Structure formats: structure tokens, C-alpha cells
Amino acid sequence: MLFSRRVAPTLSLFIALVVAQTPAYTGELLIEPGLNSGKCLTAASNADGAIVTIQTCTGATSQKWTFNDGSIKIFGNSKCLDVVGGSTTNGNKFQIWTCSTNHNPNQQFWWTGDNHLSWTNHGKCMDLTDGKTTDNNRPQIWDCSNTNPNQVWNVGYSASSLPTTSENGQSGTNACGTTSSQNSKCQTAWINSADDFCLWAPPSVGSIGDTERDEVAWCTKSGRGTRTIPNGALKGVHFVKTPDYVQVTGVGDFTKLNIPGGDSGGELDPHGADGNGNPIGGLVFGNSFGNALQYHEWTSFISDTEFCFRACVGPNAARNCQHIYDVMGCFWNMPANYDAGKYENCLGDDDEPMGVYGTSTWFQGQKPTPSAHTAAKSSSCSNIPSPTVGAAKKRRDDKFEYVRMPEPTPAPVVV
Secondary structure, three states: OOOOOOOOOHHHHHHHHHHOOOOOEOOOEEEEEOOOOOEEEEEOOOOOOOEEEEEEOOOOHHHOEEEEOOEEEEOOOOEEEEEHHHOOOOOOEEEEEEOOOOOOHHHOEEEOOOOOEEEOOOOEEEEOHHHOOOOOOOOEEEEOOOOOHHHOEEEEOOOOOOOOOOEOOOOOEOOOOOOOOOOOOEOEEEEEEOOEEEEEEOOOOOOHHHHOOOOEEEEOEEOOOOEEOOOOOEEEEEEEEOOOEEEEEEEEOHHHHOOOOOOOOEEEEOOOOOOOOEOOOOEEEEOOOOOOEEOOEEEEEEOOOEEEEEEEOOOOHHHHOOOOOOOOHHHHHOOOOOOOOOEEEEEEOOOOOOOEEOOEEOOOOOOOOOOOOOOOOEEEEEEOOOOOOEEOOOHHHOOHHHOOOOOOOOOOOOO
8 A cells, every 4th residue: 555645845844953952852851862761861960070871761951952042052041061171182072161151162052953962163073982882981072084983862741741732833742641631632652562561643633644643642541641542443463673673563443533534544743855754753762772762753644544653762763763664554564463363462572673784775756666675573562452542551561562572782982
């Protein structure tokens, strides 16, 4: 089945990336190394000269940063991220210091279109020292590289402290509360297991192509402030957890989720054509790789009869959750089990990244179109009853979804 969606002109995307000097997300943000979204950039105290390290994310004040006036600020915008001594030597560290009123060059940073924190006008980027994700590691400055995974940093939020809205132009909300309503405008989704996940679908009847910027979360569990998927809408659900992502696929009657009959659907992702998400402000969380971690890379397709949703972690997250194949549909992007009448949780290996064939990468529109990859091997599958609406489970209540896979080995630092 082909999926369709509206695509902004290439020039608009180019301009968006060029001028993107602050993240699309707004307000106080957690800054997390791409190698481990469970760790956060943390100031040791609010004193001048306090060191900056990575620590386990708690959502503390010392981990909440604001991008403002070319600087990265903390503690009520009174302190700024600062390069120690202004030294440009590779390996120099970071501290916080009282924010300057005259744009101190040691405190000037910009957010690149590929998730780097660049020291303005210096050709240096924030680098996770030696790629180590252990607490107390101090990030360093290093020559910027677009191939060094130690220089990828994500920004986001704590699931327990979500803003009303996370992106400009958002039609719904992320602070969704703990009740459920079929009129909810909640745009915070979860993906945990075959009986605890959400799908993006329209707030009112409309095709995915026409409503992609406004989709809301429809979930199998109540208690997160979302809409709930009507009982009987899901006709088959297959969940798999791999070392690098979680994925849920299946079939159903999604006219019950405001998708018109016959709509071939479309692709949804956290980036969109202009840097904002589809839906704008859509956030995704889960517990499979840690407690309530935000998935910064995810991709999803849904039509009137089928769906697929993948959320990725680790150094290859963007590659495994690629979102450029937006007309290729579920079976091509996420080869997996889509059988009706079966509901299961599985462990599995990673699929080959979509579009990658050995050393070559295929791009949408090139001829000939290659076949989809074969679905990766899965194991340890357990059957469950057809999901029905019920209260969201606490972490300790569901053993399957938190079976920990081995963490990926951090990539070595590139010099």
C-alpha cells in the first residue's frame, strides 16, 4: 500500500536547517547525549565556575537549560554555559558562569540542524569525552564533525514535568493530566508493549495527509490524558523490542480513530519538513530502555486499516528511525508481522536500516525501487489477549516491557 503526505518545498527545508540556531522545542530543556537519553547535562551547583557533567536524568533544576539570546542558560537564566578560560584547545571543559550582558564569546552557542551544540565562530562542538555515558563524565570541546556520535545531543523534557506546549504552532497540549477523554487534544504518546501503546490519529474526521500537523494520541491505556483506542478497533498487534528500538505493528479498523475509510494514510515523525514535528509538538515516551525516557527519533505510518510505529535509541537512532521514505508505507519501512488475529510481545534483532543496501543508500523516487528488507529474526514471543482499554500500568506491574536488552557499545571518539 502506498502512503501519501504533503511535503514542503526542498528550499524551505534547506532554509529551516540553515537558520536553526535554537531547537524547535521551547522552554526549559534537558540536554542529553545521543548515546544515552537517560543522561542529562548537569551543573554541579549555581556558583560561578561550577563544573558541568552528565548525570542520570532527574529533571532537577540543575538539568533544565534554556536557549536564549545566543546562550544556553540555567538557574532562572542567571547562569550560562561557559567554555573554561575561553581556551580553544581540544579537550577543554565547560563550566557555568554569570551570564554576560555584552555577549561574552565564551558563552555563545548555536544549535545546528543535525543536533550539535556548536561554540559560535570557533569551529568547536560539545563532545562527550571518550564517548563515556557514566555519571560525572565532563563533556569537552572538540573540532566539529558530522560523523562523530559523541557530538550528537538531544533536547527534550522530563515526562513528569511536561510543558503545556513544546513547539510553536502546536494545536494540542503535552501537559495532558491523568484523565482520559475522546475529545482530548493530548499530543504526548507512549510505546511500551503490545497492550500499552499509542497511535497518532486525527482529532476529528480527516485524512492523515490533511491532518498530519494536528494528530493526537489515541492509546490502549487510560490515565495519561489521551483519547483511548475503542475496544475492537485493533485486529492484530505485534510488538518487538530490539537492542536499538521498540516497534509495534498491526491492523485494525481505524475509521474508529477518525481516519476516513479508503484513506491510504501517511507518515508521521518528530521533524516534519520545517523542523517541527508531524504532529507539531508530538512527544513520545517509553519505559523499555529506562524509566519514562523520551524517544527523540521515531517514525510512524497509519492508514484506515494498518499501522506501524518505531521509536529508536542509541548512536544509530536516526538511521534506524529514518523518516525520508514517506510514501513507501509500513511494509517497506518496517518489515514485520502484520497478521490479523494475533497479539504478541517479542524480543528481536534490529532490521536492516530502511533504504540501506550494503554500502549503498536508495533515495525515494530513484528507479528501480528496491524490495523491502526481510524482517529480522524475533524470539521469546508471548501471546496476549486482544488489548482493551485499561489503566496505565506502573513500571513494576509489567515485566515484559522492561526486559533490558544489552546497551549498545558507545562509539569511540573521532579525532
